[in-house]
Amino acid sequence: MKETFIKELVKAELKNPIMIEGLPGLGLVGKIATRYLIKQLKAQKFAYLYSPHFPYFVLVSKKGSVRLLRGAFYFWKNEKGENDLILFTGDSQAQTIEGQYEISSRILDFAQHYNVKLVITIGGYRVETKDKPKVVAAATNQNLLDRALRAEAMISPMGSPIVGTAGLILGLAPFRKIDALCLLGETRGYLPDPKAAKSVLEVLLKILGVNVDLSGLDEEIAKADSMVARLQKIEERRALQAEEIRREEDKKITYIS
């Protein structure tokens, strides 16, 4: 394998498809959101993306079966609307600069192949807040951005760069005459963040005019919250102990002087 390539499993007939992309990144926001959509919509897998720029290991299932790292494309036939969906997620981002550009280009090749006119990429946006995560939007054109703002996304106040595939797809899409929108959920980014993913999905579904029950994420959110709480307790205990040790040492020094 010398280059990133896509292997089609079945041929899909799609009506004005919109592509959704969400690879692992900050807080796993893109991956959690995209996987949830795939599951809820019962989207059908129809192609894999393989790349020599992914890390050089293979995954082993609990049953002992093995597979390469990969990305996967799913489609969903929208019975009630104008746009079918192509959803893309995967195990990893590319590990080199040139690999990042190559994989983003290959995803857009596939979008073009299916005559996609709009790609929406999903990711995380690092902030230190504990409020309900806001959703930051950026786009290749103003109309598209306005659609996101009407769906309650906001513009990044700082204009910070978007790193990785979710960003590069927006940078490369105009060369293919494809519009692209990026939705980033605010996240502290340390741990998988289903709350940020839910925020992004709320905006995304409004934009798409698609109904998906998001309550299934609440269990994951509860788990993540309790994980955060546990880690905080550990952290606080550690800080207390460090504090005590410092005080003990201060006593000795005070004795001395």
Add this chain to the structure above:
Amino acid sequence: MKETFIKELVKAELKNPIMIEGLPGLGLVGKIATRYLIKQLKAQKFAYLYSPHFPYFVLVSKKGSVRLLRGAFYFWKNEKGENDLILFTGDSQAQTIEGQYEISSRILDFAQHYNVKLVITIGGYRVETKDKPKVVAAATNQNLLDRALRAEAMISPMGSPIVGTAGLILGLAPFRKIDALCLLGETRGYLPDPKAAKSVLEVLLKILGVNVDLSGLDEEIAKADSMVARLQKIEERRALQAEEIRREEDKKITYIS
């Protein structure tokens, strides 16, 4: 040299060959096991693999002769069984991500060229145990995995990834319609571990239905054990000295306060 290539030394006529792969890795398990088999079976060298992704130095023999880092393919004609063997080992793994994918692909090119239907890769699996090393198996299909389990391998309880060529070959084999099985011997991984290699060979030989005397490894195992014991003594002495120094310093501090 711009790409990995294979140089055939002689043409072999092989009957339903199975390929065994074992490059250096954790505890050198793959290399020790494969080299032992080659030696015991008096397998014949018939091809080299060279790559610009190996480290950029050459090896010097005790007699002052020089050679590139390389992999080597050996074959063994199985007089009593159905499957001849191709055995592959070498000096090093690839040093870059893309090189890892390239070398694994080239090995599979060679397997295809000889109409190999099954590749078995060997490596180490990191654990902190001192018990007799178990053998962890993973495979590209269930039948194959069952064969390994019947030969007393076990499934990885954690489903941890398999890094390097031993893993990537399993990931890439299905694209060539080749089955592949990976056998990993439990090892602490710091030092060459012939004990883990022996455990893997016991499982491998059962699977292959081939008889090889493994007692020749026992001398290496004894050497490795005494090396480990020596290192532990050094480690313990160091810990004791550090302890003493700490106690001396504690005395001073106690005096002070």
Add this chain to the structure above:
Amino acid sequence: MKETFIKELVKAELKNPIMIEGLPGLGLVGKIATRYLIKQLKAQKFAYLYSPHFPYFVLVSKKGSVRLLRGAFYFWKNEKGENDLILFTGDSQAQTIEGQYEISSRILDFAQHYNVKLVITIGGYRVETKDKPKVVAAATNQNLLDRALRAEAMISPMGSPIVGTAGLILGLAPFRKIDALCLLGETRGYLPDPKAAKSVLEVLLKILGVNVDLSGLDEEIAKADSMVARLQKIEERRALQAEEIRREEDKKITYIS
């Protein structure tokens, strides 16, 4: 995108054009100088350079629009003189060695395409001085260097190497029968340094025989100076506090002994 490429926006008719190159580097001297020239001359953008060797993120404007990192070519029609100008600046340098050579080569392709006979590259030169920054020159031939010296540039006393695109263009230009001159403004290099950029522009404009009002840089210089002053105060306060802590500790030790 597998390779660096240039996308022309409009076709320009240029008369004996000289190319000026200034990418971000030490003290951002090259970029500040080139951007200022572009603005003052109202030069017209006519081509972009894109590369998979730039960092793998995209820039987001305050309005939420997105673009790839890129370089940009501008031209200026010189009504009063013999030479039109092509000005090149951009967001970033290449991130890999091979990328650096590739981008510099691509810039020279474009120069050749427009029949450029002279390229002048701009950058920073690290020194620890606070005097008015001098301008160090290096060139592919003696005549060219003499022109720079008559314009009050000086030769580097140390003969230190020139790193990055500003250097490689000089190294590669002779293969295209293009002359090239490099002008480096002395800078401490930590912060954007418009003062160094102004020094370079004074020399450059003399060489080109072009008049551009440089007073517009003075405001930026004032800002940068006050930034430096502020950072110095912070630094001094930190040093004082550290000093005090040390003295406090010394007292204790003196008590003890």
Add this chain to the structure above:
Amino acid sequence: MKETFIKELVKAELKNPIMIEGLPGLGLVGKIATRYLIKQLKAQKFAYLYSPHFPYFVLVSKKGSVRLLRGAFYFWKNEKGENDLILFTGDSQAQTIEGQYEISSRILDFAQHYNVKLVITIGGYRVETKDKPKVVAAATNQNLLDRALRAEAMISPMGSPIVGTAGLILGLAPFRKIDALCLLGETRGYLPDPKAAKSVLEVLLKILGVNVDLSGLDEEIAKADSMVARLQKIEERRALQAEEIRREEDKKITYIS
């Protein structure tokens, strides 16, 4: 520039040429030795090697002229002997693994082009001795190695690997049916080591049956020796001061307890 390439300056007519290679490496032994030979033999430059795998800067002369990093080929017509010489040295080694293999291959392309049957590479061999540096030899065949041993080289007692171009050329030469010998001068490797270079040249000249006055290196050796002496004094003074500080602190602690 996408690949390493060689630019011929003049066409040489050479009689059974032997190629000598010496790039910068441990103690600069290879470069010092080869440059000295070139100077003493008044060898004539006839080709350059350029590569995008060299570092991405350019060199500036004291006069302000600029050039790419490069390698250079020289030839010497041997009036009294059977073999003319091609001598190769340069500014740098390749910066990446793949670049190392590419540059070594390109040097051998050039050797083949001139029908070279023997390449001798020169480098340093790290030891901590202060004795007269010995010369370690390794070769692609036994005859060649014997020639070196008769010229008072020795075989490496440890069989340690040879890193970089001096090694890879030996590894790659057999693919071209070229014999290759490597001569490594013992050096501590920290500083330019003309003494090691002289040792290598003594062996080399015996092998070649060529007379070159090596006394010109003695001045450089004297300079290097005094540099080493100076650095040692600095080092010793530092050690003394550190010792004193430790003793002062010990006193305080003794007081306390």
